[in-house]
Amino acid sequence: MTYETIRVEIEEGIATITLNRPEVLNALNSQVFNELAAAAKNLGEDEGVRGVILTGGEKVFAAGADIKQMASLNAVEVVKSIRPSRIAFNLIENLQKPVISAIAGYALGGGCELSLTTDVRIAADNAQFGLPEIKLGILPGGGGTQRLPRLIGAGKAKELIFSGDIINAEEALRIGLVNKVVSADQLMAEAKKMAKKFISKGxxxxxxxxxxxxxxxxxxxxxxxxxxxxxxxxxxxxxxxxxxxxxxxxxxxxxxxxx
Known part of the structure; x- marks a missing residue:
């Protein structure tokens, strides 16, 4: 399948999905979600793929949803627009293979929520995480209010969601949002190393x-x-x-x- 907003590469049983909208900091829109869903489905059915790495590249993971696309929507349109993200996130979360996110730069809003659907999160030392939706008069609508408390506990999740604060990689590690922090130049190497360890098992x-x-x-x-x-x-x-x-x-x- 040909993708426009993501790249998919497979090597030694490990598929790497790279978000590919650098001009807008990998902002997430319906096309991205549809392509992520298609990729997750295809990779899930590919017996040659044993593990998956999800990344945004060396500079940014995903800076959030495409606000230009969302700003003019009414409530009915929002319900419809959310559906592609829910499908994509659920497919990634329930992929019957280990999924590792390799996160550099911003992982904000929907980008942070996307990372929460993966099994393990590895952060570059320049990564920043946050759910700033409250500052826009809305709340995280991509699973943030449900997945984040299950990962780091209700109290800390409420603090991050209620404040909209952005935290750095070390703080994300301290509260259990990420599993490991490495230097930016070692991010993909570490993700591949972990993926190879996982797929060597039954x-x-x-x-x-x-x-x-x-x-x-x-x-x-x-x-x-x-x-x-x-x-x-x-x-x-x-x-x-x-x-x-x-x-x-x-x-x-x-x-x-x-x-």
């Missing part, structure tokens, strides 16, 4: 582990534990489980095949 086990975490966050503890138990037992029907345990007993590296 693909089915990783897929079910992600599902257990994502599903468990939406239900009570007992329901989540029951789901985990079923997934754990299911893995004993896979060749990867046999290979992994046999390799452990034989003191060698396992050769997982994803089946």
């Amino acid at each position: 693909a089915i086990a990783l897929q079910l582990a992600k599902s257990c975490i994502n599903e468990g966050l939406q239900v009570d503890l007992e329901t989540g534990l029951q789901y985990e138990h079923k997934c754990f037992a299911l893995l004993f029907a896979t060749e990867d489980q046999k290979e992994g345990m046999q390799a452990f007993l034989e003191k060698r590296k396992p050769n997982f095949q994803g089946r």
Whole structure:
């Protein structure tokens, strides 16, 4: 598929999606969301892709939604306009493969919300994060009020959303918004290193582990534990489980095949 607002490259089982609207700081609009959704769907179905990295490039991740597109909308039009972002974000969040966001520069508003849909966030030391929608008389409408509290806790999420403040990479690391901070020139190398570590493991086990975490966050503890138990037992029907345990007993590296 040909994309206009993103680039997709695949190398050694790792797909890199790069937001590609540098002239507007990778502002997010309906076309971007539609192309992200298409890419997520295609990569999810591509058996040759084991992991995904989402980035905006070396200078900026995404500076937020395209305000010019939003400013003149009425309430009915907003409901319709939000749909592409929800579809894209849900597809990325529930992709049955590990997704890492590599974030440099601004990750504001919808850009910050986009990063929240990924499994792991790695930030360059020049990254800045924030949900400044409150300053526009609105609230985060791309999942920020739901995903952020689940990640960093309700109190800190409310502070960031109520104030609209922008925080730097070190503060984002301190509060658990990102997993790691590296120098800007090492951002993609670190993201690829982590992705390679993830995809070296059993693909089915990783897929079910992600599902257990994502599903468990939406239900009570007992329901989540029951789901985990079923997934754990299911893995004993896979060749990867046999290979992994046999390799452990034989003191060698396992050769997982994803089946």
